[in-house]
Amino acid sequence: MRPWHWVVVIIVLVVVFGASKLPDIAKNVGKSAKVLKKEMQELTEDSDTDSNAKSTGPKDSGQ
16 A cells, blocks of 8 residues: 555544544554454464374374
């Protein structure tokens, strides 16, 4: 996006939501992004743990 696109988006947001609501919206978006990042890290750690458990799991003795 070009810089003037961002200017138009900001103007539309101010008109639609009003200047007083924008800080609250930004705060909520930031919190949501933080939670999403945390959950993605936990998901990645869980999948890494599962992969390691499968590759180092008990070996079948063949009996």
